[in-house]
Amino acid sequence: MTEPAVASSDASNLAMTAERDGDSWILDGRKWYVSGVLHPRCRYMMTVAHTDPDGPRHGRHTQFIVPVDTPGVTVVRNLPKFGYFDADGHVELAFDQVRLGDDAVLGRVGGGFAIGQARLGPARVQHCMRLIGMAEQALRLMCERSQSRETFGAPVSTRANVMDWIAEARIDIDAARLTVLRTAWLMDRQGDKASAPEMSKIKVQILRTATTVLDRAIQVFGAAGVSDDTPLARWYATVRSLRIADGPDEVHLMAIARRELRRHEVSS
Numbered sequence: 001m002t003e004p005a006v007a008s009s010d011a012s013n014l015a016m017t018a019e020r021d022g023d024s025w026i027l028d029g030r031k032w033y034v035s036g037v038l039h040p041r042c043r044y045m046m047t048v049a050h051t052d053p054d055g056p057r058h059g060r061h062t063q064f065i066v067p068v069d070t071p072g073v074t075v076v077r078n079l080p081k082f083g084y085f086d087a088d089g090h091v092e093l094a095f096d097q098v099r100l101g102d103d104a105v106l107g108r109v110g111g112g113f114a115i116g117q118a119r120l121g122p123a124r125v126q127h128c129m130r131l132i133g134m135a136e137q138a139l140r141l142m143c144e145r146s147q148s149r150e151t152f153g154a155p156v157s158t159r160a161n162v163m164d165w166i167a168e169a170r171i172d173i174d175a176a177r178l179t180v181l182r183t184a185w186l187m188d189r190q191g192d193k194a195s196a197p198e199m200s201k202i203k204v205q206i207l208r209t210a211t212t213v214l215d216r217a218i219q220v221f222g223a224a225g226v227s228d229d230t231p232l233a234r235w236y237a238t239v240r241s242l243r244i245a246d247g248p249d250e251v252h253l254m255a256i257a258r259r260e261l262r263r264h265e266v267s268s
């Protein structure tokens with residue numbers, strides 16, 4: 001979805017065009033931070049383009065399935081996260097007169113926004129599950145390291161602030177795990193759309209937890225924490241980037257706040 005030229009956290013801004021030409025659609029534009037394209041088994045991409053500039057704000061865009069080897073699709077470059085490159089890539093893509101048939105349309109023309117919303121839910125839960133795993137591993141590393149290093153005559157693990165960090169990490173990770181489980185349960189029972197606010201909540205909550213746990217684990221490791229000798233620095237880059245990817249924190253907070261305000265609406 002995301003485009004370098006427009007603020008893409010508001011998906012209604014997306015400007016790549018898909019124009020009708022006989023029986024075909026012609027796509028022109030540029031996307032970036034497209035994850036997974038460099039995976040050797042990646043054959044298809046899902047993208048969204050403008051099909052009706054005069055349509056209603058949430059009915060202007062359409063989703064397309066694009067084979068990665070379609071003529072006119074070019075990988076411009078692989079993009080880093082704080083200097084780290086992921087093997088499966090986060091690439092910038094140029095779409096230059098990319099011709100697709102009607103069978104490339106996912107869902108209905110103009111229905112791109114709704115599909116985007118429906119599709120993001122399960123992916124978000126999966127992100128959160130991976131983040132809990134990362135935070136759990138960071139806590140384990142923090143415990144091991146703090147017991148094996150001594151400063152000023154005592155193991156680092158005996159310092160009150162480090163014990164607090166360890167305890168708080170345990171509390172926050174356990175709370176985060178339960179919230180993710182509850183959200184997945186709600187999605188099964190009431191569907192993705194009705195569970196959207198819960199998905200926003202877990203994204204913000206888990207990323208805050210994982211960011212804090214990793215930050216503290218890095219601190220406990222000293223210089224080794226920012227080196228490549230442990231996975232912590234790379235994980236930190238991933239976690240920090242995810243506070244932007246898949247919708248910035250602020251957009252999720254806005255969705256949560258709007259829902260609360262509606263629940264307690266005051267008529268003027």
Ligand SMILES: Cc1cc2nc3c(=O)[nH]c(=O)nc-3n(C[C@H](O)[C@H](O)[C@H](O)COP(=O)(O)OP(=O)(O)OC[C@H]3O[C@@H](n4cnc5c(N)ncnc54)[C@H](O)[C@@H]3O)c2cc1C
Nearest residue numbers: 001002006007008009033034035241244245246247248250
């Ligand atoms: C590692 C990584 C992987 C990614 N993978 C993908 C992918 O596979 N597919 C894809 O389509 N995109 C992907 N993205 C892109 C990501 O989803 C976008 O960067 C994100 O949606 C934000 O869009 P933007 O960068 O255009 O920021 P902008 O829309 O320009 O927003 C910039 C900042 O404005 C602020 N802001 C925005 N709205 C509000 C608001 N309502 N209130 C307060 N502040 C606000 C936020 O702080 C936000 O970070 C990835 C990004 C990264 C870093």
